[in-house]
Structures are given as structure tokens and as C-alpha cells.
Amino acid sequence: MYLIDTHTHIYDHQYSLDRNDAMQRALEVGVKMMLLPNVDASTIAPMLDLHEQYPDCTRVMMGLQPEEVKEDYxxxxxxxxKELERGIYVGVGEVGLDFYWDASYEKEQLDAFETQLDWAKQLHLPLSIHCRNAFDKMVKLLEKKQDGGLCGIMHCFTGTEEEAKVYLDLxxxxxxxxxxxxxxxxxxxYLPNLPLDRIVLETDAPYLAPVPCRGKRNEPSFLVHTAKRIAEILQMPLEEFAAATTTNTETLFQL
Ligand SMILES: [Zn+2]
Incomplete structure (x- = not known):
């Protein structure tokens, strides 16, 4: 089985004691590629260190996560x-809008997101987009910027079927x-109503571990649980579903 974790922060300090073990566990269960989205200025170095250590099974993205948009954005x-100019990044992420805890930087978040959407267009890179408590503003901005040059993942999507359709149409x-x-x-x-060729998988590790590991620190190897559960719902063999999502990711990120 070949699964791709399209969004994992395995370079995070939460893995400082067992990162190599976590990487091995992922590879052993078939999570053979991990896409690493950046968070802020402080995560670039650890992310690149990990990529250097595992060049064959990790790819890096560059971007400023919306919750980290502050005065100095x-x-x-x-x-x-400038970092993007190095040409080693396969995507722009993670970027987006988040007004869940704090909307005090709303104006700055919108501006930062728009700037990063422009990068994605100019560099022809897919996006990894984070959206929380911001659906209407997200859609408005994506509609404004979409000229056929934007593509990417609505990361950790948990919305309604109508919302799913809006993003798919975009x-x-x-x-x-x-x-x-x-x-x-x-x-x-409504999973069975979604087009299979537009679904990709992710852990968002260390957050949001799937059942039966819910509540624990998440890690890329747990992607198997999510894949199994979705394949079950779709009444598809796991291998077939895994292969479909892997192809989708490889096409999107030109891996
Ligand atoms: Zn993330």
C-alpha cells in the first residue's frame, strides 16, 4: 500500500524524542510520502532539517499559517x-484564514492570504489551505482570485456537502x-457523493488523531486508520482507495 500524508507537522517539537521512530512507523505501514506544510518563521529550520534527513519520503511547502499572522507579518x-525562490518547495502552505480563537488580525490575515495566493499563481504551485470560522470570507477571496491558476487542498475539510461543492466548483x-x-x-x-478524484488524505499531525487513537498525539502512521474508515464508507477495497488518493496527490503536486 502506498499512502501519502498531504499535511503533517512531523518536524514539530512534540516528536523530538521519537521522531525517527515515528518516521519508521509511517514507512512500515505504507505512508511512504509526507508533505510538510510550514507554520511560521520558527518552523522553517526544523522542517528543512527533517526534509534533509528524509529527502525521499518528504516534500516541503512554504507559507505563513493564519493563526501566526501578527503585526510583523x-x-x-x-x-x-525569498525562501520560495530556492525552488525546493512543492506547494504554498499552510495558508488561509482562522477566526476561531482570535479575529483581531482579520485584516492582516486577509492581506497575508491574498499575497500568498498570488505566490501560488506566479509560481504555479498548489496550496494547502487552512480555514476555520471563515467560510464566507474564504470563498469570497478564492472566487476573486481564481482565474484558473489556483489549485490545492482545503486542508482538514469538515464542512457540509454544500460547502464541499463550493470548494470543488472552485x-x-x-x-x-x-x-x-x-x-x-x-x-x-455524503462521502459517497464526492468525486473520488478530488479526495486526498492527511493527518494534520500532531493534531486530530483518528479513531481509534483519538485524543493521542497524532502521527503519519495513523493515516491508515482514516484511509480504512473512508474506504469502508465508500465500500471500496482499502488498497484501491489508497491508490486513488495517492494518484490524486501525485497529480496535484507533480510528485
Ligand atoms: Zn497544519
């Missing part, structure tokens, strides 16, 4: 834009993760 973005893929395995997640109910 313009300087941070300038440094990231040309985006849906990144399904651990939340899809939770009892109260509505995505399960």
Missing part, C-alpha cells in the same frame, strides 16, 4: 517569499483527516 512574508481538492472518523462528523453522510 509583512516582514515574515518577505523572508518566506477547483480545489478536499483534504480528509482524522475528524472524518469521529462520530459527530457529517462528512461521512
Amino acid at each position: 509583512k516582514e515574515v512574508l518577505a523572508a518566506m517569499e 477547483g480545489f481538492h478536499l483534504g480528509l483527516g482524522g475528524v472524518t472518523t469521529y462520530k459527530n462528523c457529517g462528512v461521512k453522510d
